[in-house]
Structures are given as C-alpha cells and as structure tokens.
Amino acid sequence: MDSSSDINFSPTIEDGLWILFKENVAPRVSSNSLDLTDINILELGPGEKSIFENRDWNLFYGRPNSIVALDKNVAKIVALPGELPPLPNDFLNYVQGDITEKIPGGEYQLIFDSHCIHCLIDAEDRAKAWKNIFNALRPGGRVAGEMMVAHKFMQFNPPFFYAEAERILYKIVGETLRPLRKILSHLEVEQEILSAGFEIEYFFFAKGRKFSFDPAYEYAWKTDPDCLLWIAKKPSVVICSRTHPN
Ligand SMILES: C[S@@+](CC[C@H](N)C(=O)[O-])C[C@H]1O[C@@H](n2cnc3c(N)ncnc32)[C@H](O)[C@@H]1O
Numbered sequence: 001m002d003s004s005s006d007i008n009f010s011p012t013i014e015d016g017l018w019i020l021f022k023e024n025v026a027p028r029v030s031s032n033s034l035d036l037t038d039i040n041i042l043e044l045g046p047g048e049k050s051i052f053e054n055r056d057w058n059l060f061y062g063r064p065n066s067i068v069a070l071d072k073n074v075a076k077i078v079a080l081p082g083e084l085p086p087l088p089n090d091f092l093n094y095v096q097g098d099i100t101e102k103i104p105g106g107e108y109q110l111i112f113d114s115h116c117i118h119c120l121i122d123a124e125d126r127a128k129a130w131k132n133i134f135n136a137l138r139p140g141g142r143v144a145g146e147m148m149v150a151h152k153f154m155q156f157n158p159p160f161f162y163a164e165a166e167r168i169l170y171k172i173v174g175e176t177l178r179p180l181r182k183i184l185s186h187l188e189v190e191q192e193i194l195s196a197g198f199e200i201e202y203f204f205f206a207k208g209r210k211f212s213f214d215p216a217y218e219y220a221w222k223t224d225p226d227c228l229l230w231i232a233k234k235p236s237v238v239i240c241s242r243t244h245p246n
Pocket residue numbers: 044045046047048070071072073097098099100114115116119120
C-alpha cells in the first residue's frame with residue numbers, strides 16, 4: 001500500500017461535527033450534566049442540512065431550547081434574510097444570513113461552526129465575522145467547530161491549487177481561479193481566535209481526521225489538510241479598555 005495513505009476516515013465528515021458536539025461541546029455548555037433545555041445555539045453554515053437535524057436527543061437529559069441554523073445560501077429558509085423566524089415551528093430553524101454582515105438574535109450560549117469560517121477568504125470579512133460571533137455570544141458563551149488547517153506535507157492536485165502566500169485554496173475553472181477556502185496554519189488560527197478576545201479551551205487534531213477534496217474519499221491522505229477541533233470561550237467578564245479622564 002502507498003505509504004501516504006492507510007487511515008480510514010473515522011468518523012466521516014458528516015458525523016465528525018456531531019461527535020465533537022456531543023462528546024466535547026455539550027458537556028461544557030450544559031451546567032447540569034447534559035441538560036440542554038436552557039441552551040440557545042447558533043449553527044454557522046449548515047448548508048443543506050444542520051448537524052442537529054434528526055439526531056438522537058435522548059442522549060441528553062433535555063434537548064436545546066432553540067437552534068438557529070444560519071447560512072447565506074440555504075434551501076430551507078423559513079425567515080427573511082437576517083431576521084429570526086417570526087413563529088418558530090420547532091426548536092431548529094433555518095435562517096438566511098451572512099455572518100460577515102449581521103448575526104440575528106444574540107445572547108447565544110453556543111455558536112457552532114459547521115465548516116463555515118474556513119470558507120471566509122477575505123481578511124476583513126473574517127475579522128468582521130469573528131467580531132459578530134463574539135458579540136452574539138453571552139459572556140461565558142462558547143464558539144466551537146472544526147476547521148481546515150495547513151501543515152508542511154499539504155499538497156493538492158489539479159483542479160485545486162493552494163496559493164501558500166495568501167493561504168487560499170483555489171479551484172481552477174477554465175481560465176479562472178475560484179477561491180474555495182482559507183487554509184491557515186494552526187498557529188494562525190490560534191492567533192485569530194485569541195485576537196478576537198476569546199480564551200482557547202480545546203485545540204485538538206485527531207490522527208486520521210482530515211479534510212479531503214477527493215470526491216471518492218475513503219482514506220485520509222497525509223497530504224490532505226488537517227482537521228482542527230476547537231472550542232473557545234468568551235470571557236465571563238469582558239474588560240473594556242478606556243482612556244483615563246486625566
Ligand atoms: C463548506 S460548507 C459546509 C456545509 C455543511 N455544514 C458541511 O459541513 O458539509 C460552508 C457553508 O457555509 C456557508 N457560508 C459561507 N460563507 C458564509 C457567510 N459569510 N455567512 C453565512 N454562511 C456562509 C456556505 O453557504 C456553506 O453552506
């Protein structure tokens with residue numbers, strides 16, 4: 001066997017986020033064991049399907065009070081862009097919105113990044129998104145997720161092209177380069193999270209957890225981007241700097 005691949009994907013990309021949530025995030029955000037009944041969650045970038053849809057909530061003492069699944073392109077939109085649904089028909093609602101512009105609602109205990117942040121290419125957009133995420137969390141709230149990160153063995157084959165200086169992964173489409181992902185190193189991600197005002201609680205790479213652009217992916221290749229599992233906390237007391245009157 002080729003020495004560069006011998007690890008099956010475990011878990012699959014689809015299940016990875018749910019496992020991160022139930023094993024590492026839920027026990028941190030719930031004050032009373034795994035009772036999530038008072039918890040309001042915002043999910044970023046659910047795409048076609050929220051990671052919270054059709055899950056077994058019997059694993060917990062109580063399911064979350066509400067989940068807003070926010071995406072700028074969702075098929076299942078039930079509210080106007082940027083607005084919360086007027087009459088939520090269930091605890092999980094899909095909402096259209098752009099996290100670089102406005103995050104609807106607020107005072108969330110948890111913001112869960114379902115592979116959205118690494119899609120933000122522009123540095124200014126990323127800074128705005130981090131600021132919006134920070135402001136939408138209640139003090140002591142958490143933001144968590146999985147993120148694609150660069151490493152020294154990372155390599156892509158056409159039609160993908162990684163511009164290392166810009167940290168941007170492009171797809172070559174005819175004569176043009178279409179930006180797909182921002183792939184920072186783990187140190188750059190760490191710096192971004194800290195600069196946004198968060199404390200880092202969990203920062204973990206699991207062997208065999210990779211992001212793949214191979215449509216028939218079955219194996220984790222050593223040249224694939226790493227998968228960083230991370231949890232950050234908004235401090236309970238936010239210190240505002242202010243100029244002394246004297
Ligand atoms: C890589 S997909 C992830 C989809 C799904 N959660 C998954 O893991 O397969 C990223 C999602 O983020 C959404 N997205 C990208 N930029 C966004 C932004 N600025 N605001 C809101 N959603 C955004 C995209 O529309 C897309 O659905």
